[in-house]
Amino acid sequence: MTPPAPTVRVRDLGITLGRTRALDGVTLDLVPGVTGLLGPNGAGKTTLLRVLATVSAPDSGSVHALGLDPRRTDQRLDLRGRLGYMPQEPGFHARFTVFEFVDYVAILKELHQRRARHQEVRRVLELVGLDAVRGKQIKALSGGMRRRVALAQALLGDPDLLVLDEPTAGLDPEQRLRFRELVSRLGEGRTVLLSTHQTEDVVALAQQVLVLHLGRLRFAGTPLELAGLARGHVWHSQERDPGALAAWRTGTGQHRNIGDPPAGAELLEPTLEDGYLLLLGGDQVEEAAA
């Protein structure tokens, strides 16, 4: 089976923010389906998503999304009409109700015909399960509901490319499950890129995974391939293995160690998280195990 053609092509992308090289020589392709973007804080995830959402302009390199080049004004506007973006910290107008807020964003997306626009607003609110609270003021909603409002506005116009920055942050387990159901449906036939700190989200949703670290792309492949990086590097022991990069006591009372195993160690099947931690090295392993 031939792999699907990329919908987004990023080549040698670079951007400097202040004195920090936020992205450096990033090259990647996105295909239809869900792609998870992993990386520690400050890795450049938000910067990459902003560039793909045409919010930030790169210093060097190129992006082609849905066959459009955002450096050209006409193509950038076309692209904006076909993408949905959920920022990490979206703001809202304090007095707006849920409906008014999403309606306002629909106007920014140039859905001018009032009746059709309102219908579209109701459609996306229904999709995220907020139809019943559409008359409520946003300031009266819980954090999880507000994330869903932010997701709803990204779905306006049924975009071909969805860019979601930490959409599951602050969601409780039930909300996260609902979110996964929704994103997995959305990923059918369109390109979804979501950044997250939750490796479980990537395991549950993503067909592709990217790992960014210090502005550079450290991994691009399937979740299985990322987990496979740790094959032969995860083992059980009764006590913490001093030679391990990191080790922690699991629910069974045994220690799970990551690193270079001693001879004869009881090796374990690695998870995506093991692969991710091993890829990023000691600091991240220590941080995750803490």
Add this chain to the structure above:
Amino acid sequence: MGGPDTTGAWHADGALLAAYDDQRLDAAARWSVEAHLTSCAACRFQAGALVDPARLERVRAALIDAVDQPRAGVAERLLVRLGVADHTARLLAATPALRGSWLLAVAAALGFAVAAGWTRSGQDANLVFLCVAPLLPLAGIAVAYGPGIDPTYEIGLAAPLGSFRLLLLRAAAVLGTATLLAAVASLALPQLGPGAAGWLLPSLGLTACSLALATTVEPLRAIGITAGAWILAVVVTVMPPAPSSVLFAVAGQVGFVALALLGAGVLLVRRGRFESDRGFDTTPRFAARRLR
């Protein structure tokens, strides 16, 4: 038409309901049928079967739409009445500088400036007003748009409307409103005449200059720099020991025309700079507006 059933209760017959559905009844008969339908499930059922489902769906959609219709404030209603498209009015109404409370504050500032003039005498009785009025559109634009100021700034950047268009729309609305209020207030100045309109060209010049500067630095900073420069110019020229009204005399006014044209030109050439965040912090700065 209608008649009693076997239990003696009155019901609308098929012909009456068909006439009602076709809108062939006069107003009195229509109201009578409607009053009956609200209390009689059997007739409602019969009437429901006569109505075209597509029409029912249209009515239902219109009803839901009317319920969902966002509440329009005074400014928004006024804009729509003036012929502004409803979606444009909505974009403008989200600008704090067009809310009643802001306009009231602008009116109060202008009122104080006028009142200050009446406490002075001589040629410089209008001076306080002339110095204050150009600052008001700048203050309005400062709260109307920009990273960290507009809560939906980042979402707006990723939307096809375009940041530059939104900026121009809001700046024009704020400038227009502030100019209108200042023009009305200037009628109450102690010294009427051409000199009483000396604030208008500085207003235009400073606004254009601040927007042009915003293509280089953060909009809020650009407005701060422009306002600071104006205040400095006022202090240097108007204050003792050598008070002069050069800013409002012909030479000064010509200078502000030049500044307005220059600003507009720079803005036009560099408008593409508004189409990305340029590395500015886009996090909404007012905690109450943050959506997390």
